[in-house]
Amino acid sequence: MAHLEGTLLAANLRLAIAVARFNHFITDRLLDGALQTIVRHGGEADQVTVVRVPGAYELPLAVQQLARSGRYDAVVALGAVIRGATPHFDFVASAAAKGLADVSRETGIPVGFGVLTTDSVEQAIERAGSKSGNKGEEATLTAIEMANLLRTLGE
Numbered sequence: 001m002a003h004l005e006g007t008l009l010a011a012n013l014r015l016a017i018a019v020a021r022f023n024h025f026i027t028d029r030l031l032d033g034a035l036q037t038i039v040r041h042g043g044e045a046d047q048v049t050v051v052r053v054p055g056a057y058e059l060p061l062a063v064q065q066l067a068r069s070g071r072y073d074a075v076v077a078l079g080a081v082i083r084g085a086t087p088h089f090d091f092v093a094s095a096a097a098k099g100l101a102d103v104s105r106e107t108g109i110p111v112g113f114g115v116l117t118t119d120s121v122e123q124a125i126e127r128a129g130s131k132s133g134n135k136g137e138e139a140t141l142t143a144i145e146m147a148n149l150l151r152t153l154g155e
C-alpha cells in the first residue's frame with residue numbers, strides 16, 4: 001500500500017505570499033504568522049516574495065500571476081473580509097475564495113487560503129494570532145504540505 005503525505009519542511013521550497021492591504025491591522029498579523037511559520041519549518045523569511053494588493057478581491061489575479069511565473073512551489077493568499085465593514089461582503093468573500101481555488105486548480109500550484117471571512121472585527125482579531133490561532137500560519141502550513149506532496153507525487 002502506498003501512503004503518501006507531504007512533509008512540513010519549507011527549506012527547499014520557493015514561496016510567495018500575496019497579502020491584501022484592506023484591514024491591514026489584521027492582515028499584517030496574518031503576514032507575521034505566515035513568515036514565522038516558514039522560518040519555524042526551516043525556510044528563510046528573506047527568500048520569500050511578498051506582494052501587496054489593495055483588497056481580497058484582487059488576490060486571485062496577483063496569485064495567478066505568481067503561480068504562472070514558474071518561480072514558486074506554492075503561494076499563500078492573505079486577506080480579511082469583515083461583514084460589518086461592507087455591504088458587499090458576500091461578493092468580495094466569494095470572489096476571493098472561488099478565484100483562489102480556480103487559480104490553484106488551473107495552474108497546479110498549491111494556494112494556501114488565508115482569507116478570513118468574519119462577522120466582526122473581534123472575530124478577525126481572534127483568528128489573527130490571539131484566541132483562535134492565526135489563519136496566516138494555518139494557510140502557510142497547508143501550502144508547504146501541499147507543495148511537498150505535489151513534489152512527491154511528481155517523482
Ligand code: INI
Nearest residue numbers: 020022054055056057080081082085086
Ligand atoms: N476588501 C477586503 O479585503 N476586505 C474587506 O472587508 C473589504 N470590504 O469591506 O469591502 C474589501 N473591499 C475591497 C475589495 O477587496 C476591492 O479591493 C475593491 O472592491 C476594489 O476592487
